[in-house]
Amino acid sequence: MTRHLLAVAGILGAIFAPPWLTILCMGLLAFRYPAWEVLFIGLLTDFLWMPPGFFSPLPIFTITALILVWGLEPLRKEFLFS
Amino acid sequence: MNLYRQNNGLYRRWMPRSGRKRLFFATIFIIILFVFDAISGGKLRVLARGAGSSVWGLGVSVQESIHGSGFLSTRRGLISENTVLAEQIARLQERSAAYQMLKDENEVFREMLHVAGGVQGRDKKSGITAPIISSLRASSYGTFQVGAGFADSVAAGDLVLSAENFVIGRVAEADSHTSLVSGIFASGVFTDAVIRGVAVTVEGQGGGNARTTMPRLSEVAVGDAVISAVLGARGIGVVGNIAENSGSAYKSVNIYLPVNLSALKFVYIVKN
Numbered sequence: 001m002t003r004h005l006l007a008v009a010g011i012l013g014a015i016f017a018p019p020w021l022t023i024l025c026m027g028l029l030a031f032r033y034p035a036w037e038v039l040f041i042g043l044l045t046d047f048l049w050m051p052p053g054f055f056s057p058l059p060i061f062t063i064t065a066l067i068l069v070w071g072l073e074p075l076r077k078e079f080l081f082s
Numbered sequence: 083m084n085l086y087r088q089n090n091g092l093y094r095r096w097m098p099r100s101g102r103k104r105l106f107f108a109t110i111f112i113i114i115l116f117v118f119d120a121i122s123g124g125k126l127r128v129l130a131r132g133a134g135s136s137v138w139g140l141g142v143s144v145q146e147s148i149h150g151s152g153f154l155s156t157r158r159g160l161i162s163e164n165t166v167l168a169e170q171i172a173r174l175q176e177r178s179a180a181y182q183m184l185k186d187e188n189e190v191f192r193e194m195l196h197v198a199g200g201v202q203g204r205d206k207k208s209g210i211t212a213p214i215i216s217s218l219r220a221s222s223y224g225t226f227q228v229g230a231g232f233a234d235s236v237a238a239g240d241l242v243l244s245a246e247n248f249v250i251g252r253v254a255e256a257d258s259h260t261s262l263v264s265g266i267f268a269s270g271v272f273t274d275a276v277i278r279g280v281a282v283t284v285e286g287q288g289g290g291n292a293r294t295t296m297p298r299l300s301e302v303a304v305g306d307a308v309i310s311a312v313l314g315a316r317g318i319g320v321v322g323n324i325a326e327n328s329g330s331a332y333k334s335v336n337i338y339l340p341v342n343l344s345a346l347k348f349v350y351i352v353k354n
Contacts, residue, residue, distance in 0.1 A: 012137075013220075014134075014220065015134050015138055015141075015220060016220060017217075017219075017220060018219050018220065019220065033101075034101035034104070034105050035105075036104050036105050036107075036108030039105075039108050039112045040108070040112065042112075044130055044134075045222075047119070047131070048130055049262075050127075050223055050225070051223060051254040051264050052124060054120050057223060060222065061222075062112065065112075066109065069105060
């Protein structure tokens with residue numbers, strides 16, 4: 001339930017709210033769950049707002065999502081989060 | 083002594099391998115989506131923006147329905163009063179800056195003994211008004227969407243103006259009926275401009291703010307208009323703060339856009 005709420009908040013945050021809220025939702029999701037939703041929220045945010053150009057500017061939300069999802073994997077393992 | 087890690091069993095039970103598998107396949111999938119979007123010239127972005135602006139429109143209509151129902155009217159009354167006052171302040175600031183800009187421009191014209199042709203009037207004939215169809219604060223790239231696209235003769239590079247002819251941004255990408263606008267003061271955007279006759283390069287800081295440096299001996303005051311010749315001699319901001327260091331040959335000038343972006347509902351798009 002929490003996972004779904006955070007995912008929906010992240011998606012709506014990407015459309016309505018300041019960027020820090022989306023990042024917060026992505027961080028909480030990635031910290032607690034092995035959440036593939038984080039990757040899609042990051043990609044959606046970049047698709048919505050990023051000006052045209054291949055890697056110019058850098059797709060920071062997609063990159064952040066990848067770092068969060070895979071970077072927090074050892075931490076999740078250590079704290080036995082499911 | 084049992085050296086087996088006690089939590090291994092728990093981990094296997096609580097964290098099924100399918101979680102990591104899903105994560106792995108999702109990673110591959112988003113990389114494929116990203117590459118496909120780049121190859122197809124942004125087709126997925128257009129879809130995402132279309133869906134985003136529809137959700138935004140839905141959100142706005144829900145908000146208006148709640149407003150209309152009288153729910154939370156006291157709080158709403160205070161908020162609307164606050165918004166109106168903020169809008170009034172922003173409008174006055176914008177008008178004051180526009181007046182200053184016109185005054186400077188008039189002086190230049192007088193010096194040149196030319197009659198002003200009225201750049202503003204000419205542009206207004208060739209431009210269109212477009213609604214803002216996205217949040218102005220949700221983007222970390224300093225972008226927002228407007229409800230006019232190449233079907234309305236909008237093209238990448240067109241200028242986006244406020245009611246008082248201040249440049250807010252440039253069209254970065256035009257779809258059929260919507261366009262993505264990149265703010266003139268988006269983070270990392272550089273614009274050539276003039277402040278009191280001194281040529282400067284203004285660096286965007288995001289949130290309608292920018293900064294530049296000027297020679298220490300140059301005359302500049304708070305409230306001076308910042309005009310960009312490359313953007314059709316239009317105003318792009320107003321000097322908000324000047325920081326001087328006696329040891330430096332330059333002074334740091336902070337600039338802001340005298341437009342209340344959060345209250346903005348329509349913009350004007352003209353060819354550059």
